[in-house]
Amino acid sequence: MAQPKFYLQPLAAAICVVCYSPIAFANVEALADAISAKQAIPVKTIQSLAPIVATAHQGNDANGLIVRADPKQPIQPIPASDGADYLQSIVGFSSVNSGAGTNGDVTFRGMFGSRIKILTDGTENLGACPSRMDSPTSYISPESYDRISVIKGPQTVQYANTGSAATVIFERFPENLSADQPYRGQASVLMGSFGRVDQNVEAAVGDEQKYVRLNTSRSVSNSYQDGDGNTVPSAWERWNADLALGWTPDENTWVELTGGQADGEAMYAGRGMDGSQFKRESLGLRFEKKNVTDVIKKIEAQVNYNFNDHVMDNFSLRSPPIEEMKHHGMSMMMPNPKAMQVTRRTLNARMAVTHEWDKVQFITGLDTQNNKHAGSMIAPMMPAMNKPLTEDMHFNSYGGFGELSYQLSDNNKLVSGLRVDQVKVEDLREQSVQAGFNRELDNTLASGFIRFENAHPEHEYGKTYIGLGFVERMPDYWELFSPKHGNAGSSNTFNGVDTEKTLQLDFGYQHQHGAFSSWASGYAGLINDFILMRYHDHANMGDHGHGSTFSAGAKNVDATIAGAEAGMGYQFNDHIQADVSAMYAWGRNTTDDAPLPQIAPLEARVNLRYIQDNYTLGAYWRVVDGQNRIAEDQGNIVGYDLKPSAGFSTLSLNGTYHIQDGVDLSVGIDNVFNKTYTEHLNKLGDAGTGLTATEQFNNMSRNYWARVSMKF
Numbered sequence: 001m002a003q004p005k006f007y008l009q010p011l012a013a014a015i016c017v018v019c020y021s022p023i024a025f026a027n028v029e030a031l032a033d034a035i036s037a038k039q040a041i042p043v044k045t046i047q048s049l050a051p052i053v054a055t056a057h058q059g060n061d062a063n064g065l066i067v068r069a070d071p072k073q074p075i076q077p078i079p080a081s082d083g084a085d086y087l088q089s090i091v092g093f094s095s096v097n098s099g100a101g102t103n104g105d106v107t108f109r110g111m112f113g114s115r116i117k118i119l120t121d122g123t124e125n126l127g128a129c130p131s132r133m134d135s136p137t138s139y140i141s142p143e144s145y146d147r148i149s150v151i152k153g154p155q156t157v158q159y160a161n162t163g164s165a166a167t168v169i170f171e172r173f174p175e176n177l178s179a180d181q182p183y184r185g186q187a188s189v190l191m192g193s194f195g196r197v198d199q200n201v202e203a204a205v206g207d208e209q210k211y212v213r214l215n216t217s218r219s220v221s222n223s224y225q226d227g228d229g230n231t232v233p234s235a236w237e238r239w240n241a242d243l244a245l246g247w248t249p250d251e252n253t254w255v256e257l258t259g260g261q262a263d264g265e266a267m268y269a270g271r272g273m274d275g276s277q278f279k280r281e282s283l284g285l286r287f288e289k290k291n292v293t294d295v296i297k298k299i300e301a302q303v304n305y306n307f308n309d310h311v312m313d314n315f316s317l318r319s320p321p322i323e324e325m326k327h328h329g330m331s332m333m334m335p336n337p338k339a340m341q342v343t344r345r346t347l348n349a350r351m352a353v354t355h356e357w358d359k360v361q362f363i364t365g366l367d368t369q370n371n372k373h374a375g376s377m378i379a380p381m382m383p384a385m386n387k388p389l390t391e392d393m394h395f396n397s398y399g400g401f402g403e404l405s406y407q408l409s410d411n412n413k414l415v416s417g418l419r420v421d422q423v424k425v426e427d428l429r430e431q432s433v434q435a436g437f438n439r440e441l442d443n444t445l446a447s448g449f450i451r452f453e454n455a456h457p458e459h460e461y462g463k464t465y466i467g468l469g470f471v472e473r474m475p476d477y478w479e480l481f482s483p484k485h486g487n488a489g490s491s492n493t494f495n496g497v498d499t500e501k502t503l504q505l506d507f508g509y510q511h512q513h514g515a516f517s518s519w520a521s522g523y524a525g526l527i528n529d530f531i532l533m534r535y536h537d538h539a540n541m542g543d544h545g546h547g548s549t550f551s552a553g554a555k556n557v558d559a560t561i562a563g564a565e566a567g568m569g570y571q572f573n574d575h576i577q578a579d580v581s582a583m584y585a586w587g588r589n590t591t592d593d594a595p596l597p598q599i600a601p602l603e604a605r606v607n608l609r610y611i612q613d614n615y616t617l618g619a620y621w622r623v624v625d626g627q628n629r630i631a632e633d634q635g636n637i638v639g640y641d642l643k644p645s646a647g648f649s650t651l652s653l654n655g656t657y658h659i660q661d662g663v664d665l666s667v668g669i670d671n672v673f674n675k676t677y678t679e680h681l682n683k684l685g686d687a688g689t690g691l692t693a694t695e696q697f698n699n700m701s702r703n704y705w706a707r708v709s710m711k712f
Helices: 010-019 028-036 083-087 322-327 430-435 477-481
Strands: 066-069 093-096 105-108 116-120 147-152 166-171 183-192 196-206 210-221 236-247 253-266 274-290 296-313 339-357 360-378 390-407 412-427 440-455 461-473 500-513 516-537 550-571 576-589 603-611 615-624 648-660 663-670 703-711
Touching: 083 093, 083 105, 083 147, 105 116, 236 274, 390 477, 412 477, 516 576
Parallel strands: 116 166
Antiparallel strands: 066 147, 093 105, 147 166, 183 196, 183 703, 196 210, 210 236, 236 253, 253 274, 274 296, 296 339, 339 360, 360 390, 390 412, 412 440, 440 461, 461 500, 500 516, 516 550, 550 576, 576 603, 603 615, 615 648, 648 663, 663 703
């Protein structure tokens, strides 16, 4: 079949339209603090106003160093289907898309992969595909979380295998129920162009000492069309369900047991295979105790298990183009049907203790991660060629950290941290055994930072910071196992790529005075042994079953990076406000005196809003410059630079209406002028999908959507 058939259950969808609605937009920081402390939620926290459609999340906490976002708030362009989709709404993030309307792979400040630490409820869930068809964010349903926090740069050491570019945390908070309010819930349904339907439900029941919470969602879409009316294979269907059992015997104790499952499928315009299965199973237990003594303010511990089972194939979701098959004299059956199954089992554990005395806060902890990867090839037409699922990698890490905050004065604070990780990776591939290669890497890695923060009491809200951080990063699974070779002279990639070392300066400020506000965060860094992918032809070497011999080899280079995110806003009167933000990333391969590849171009976002008590109107203008700084055929494990890209701009409109207490309607039109455009971070089309294999695919045309939601 040409594309997957999704049954939208019209009656159920209609019921959802009548019943569902978004939560009223709240101060997510105050709400989180109130829930965490098991306090009554302040009346001013939740306002019975129409929610504002978020179009660009900016620096809004800790001097612009940390960005916090409410994923239950509607966003534009069309509300997100997965974690990568949502993160693109935060200034500094972009995404390498493969043609699917979901399952992109995020970049931040031009950095990719494990340089961005992605955590869900404090734990890491890693994908399994050797080509990152199931990136870590593809298993995340953002609306089921209460808050997203982004810590820019190497400015924390509290999490295992620290990300050098950013640490992203998707969080859920403990419930705050009572005998007077023994339940709560929120739900939403979204409908949009090209058959898009999203359904999200969150419900909790309990009392002061116990609760049960269910988070579940489903998202489907058909393939979209570009501005010229051409269909881009991009359909998907995904669902997830997570259950939490919580125990809060007193205001200082929290124990929670969680479990979840998910699955999905997605078509790709830029890959030789589609994702026919994205199964996730998870189980976790966490414990938190506050105010243990006058000095020990919090003890927290958790253990989490995740299992990802991903299948990709070239026959279940697509049919080969008929004309192409006739030209090559092929039968009407899929030529060379094949599939690949890959799995990843990950066990994470963490314990941390927060000490406070006088002007000092000191957080210490230990964490560990163990994961195992396995894979197999399947040939439906030739069962004798099928291979059993066999393990090919073991990964183990053990780390310890300490993070210290010292209040120098009322307005000045010093924050610093240090961690050490012991990381061991084993290569279990049979070909490595037969070749007699070294099959074990064992490294001790160090990371640390120091940061000065200053508050400006003369302004309503003013802060600045400057920090220096260092991270040594172990090559991840995709850098050790997916490329065809490592540095020149190495026996294979596993023995041919060195650890990556990043030294980075981060700085920024945030200011608000009267109707005017502004913020900026910048960085400059030196990277020794940056892991770079170079694509070229590897004869007689298929790309992990994808059939292409044009694939990546890995090498280490030295690099310099710099860039910034900045924004300003102005409230003209009680009803009209505007803001503008911009992001720019720059990188240079100093070893080869060439640009670093796969860096998104300069981008600006302009927002204009009109706000009344019961409705809001908004306009969102995205302006993207062309990117001429490229390194042809170089990039990361997902994509590589093809050619300079042209600039473009798109206009989107949105509106919200507060129907009644807890019930709201949001509507939007994306790409109002129906432009045909292509993002710089983009893959080539794939002939197996009917697209030209030498051209990049285009983005979505004009798109209409509506989201109804409610809170009870």
